[in-house]
Amino acid sequence: MTYVKLSIQEEIARRLDLIEQEETVRVVYACESGSRAWGFESVDSDYDVRFLYVHPRDWYLSVEDRRDVIERPVQNALDLSGWDLLKALRLFRKSNPPLLEWFVSPIVYRESGRTAQKLRGLADQFHSPRASGYHYLHMAQGNFREYLRGDEVWTKKYLYVLRPLLAIQWIERGLGIVPMEFQKLVEALLPVGPLRTCVDDLVKRKACWLRAYPRAKGRTNKRVYRVGIGTSRRGICGATTLGATSGQTGRRVSSNACGNSKRHLTRR
Numbered sequence: 001m002t003y004v005k006l007s008i009q010e011e012i013a014r015r016l017d018l019i020e021q022e023e024t025v026r027v028v029y030a031c032e033s034g035s036r037a038w039g040f041e042s043v044d045s046d047y048d049v050r051f052l053y054v055h056p057r058d059w060y061l062s063v064e065d066r067r068d069v070i071e072r073p074v075q076n077a078l079d080l081s082g083w084d085l086l087k088a089l090r091l092f093r094k095s096n097p098p099l100l101e102w103f104v105s106p107i108v109y110r111e112s113g114r115t116a117q118k119l120r121g122l123a124d125q126f127h128s129p130r131a132s133g134y135h136y137l138h139m140a141q142g143n144f145r146e147y148l149r150g151d152e153v154w155t156k157k158y159l160y161v162l163r164p165l166l167a168i169q170w171i172e173r174g175l176g177i178v179p180m181e182f183q184k185l186v187e188a189l190l191p192v193g194p195l196r197t198c199v200d201d202l203v204k205r206k207a208c209w210l211r212a213y214p215r216a217k218g219r220t221n222k223r224v225y226r227v228g229i230g231t232s233r234r235g236i237c238g239a240t241t242l243g244a245t246s247g248q249t250g251r252r253v254s255s256n257a258c259g260n261s262k263r264h265l266t267r268r
Helices: 006-023 059-060 085-093 096-103 114-127 129-147 155-172 182-189 193-210
Strands: 026-032 047-054 069-070 078-084 108-111 229-231 241-242
Touching: 006 078, 006 096, 006 108, 026 114, 047 085, 047 096, 059 193, 078 085, 085 096, 085 114, 096 129, 108 229, 129 155, 155 182, 155 193, 155 241
Parallel strands: 047 078
Antiparallel strands: 026 047, 026 108, 069 078, 229 241
16 A cells, blocks of 8 residues: 555645646546656655546537646646546557556545546556557666666666566566556566565665765765666567676675665676
């Protein structure tokens, strides 16, 4: 079970109510879609609130194209963005992976009526393993190029590559729509062993880093990791192989996950 502080829930509800008033819409569904839903948030992670909304009937009768997205600037760690229901239905028909993930989010901030429930019931019919596989493959490749090429890498950026890689394996095994929680992917796909230990350690470090080392002005909270990750293009969406050096192959570990320890891994 994933919990969100009551004060945060109340603020999110207030912000959603304000959007309804300002935009003359009704929010039918709102959920968490970022690292807090994935299960590897840190204490300063934003709340990535994604929502679906509907306009009054006459709004849909216009022959003019109208903006079908509502976005608000990030404020007090709250990042709110939503889609009009018609836009969402068109993307749902195309098996849009982020939208499908919203409906299985472990953190739901608002669910009004039966819209989300009905779409969940239809999700398996419209889910395309091929489309989803390519989505996660491109996400993994893009995140790898953008985040893991430098000499210093944020701890969380490894998780941003690992999650789509595991999602591809989930799809290739025919397990259906990819769950949002990272731990579900890990438990289903990574057997107990050196790689599983390394991944678990990354999650622990990401979660407790700011508790051990508070962010100071002018300081970046970076840790250096080198994790072995390999991808090969095969089948409908590219088979994924994960590998990491550890144990007798050269991993050096000291202290604990939240202390002054450093784990040096080599990227193959």
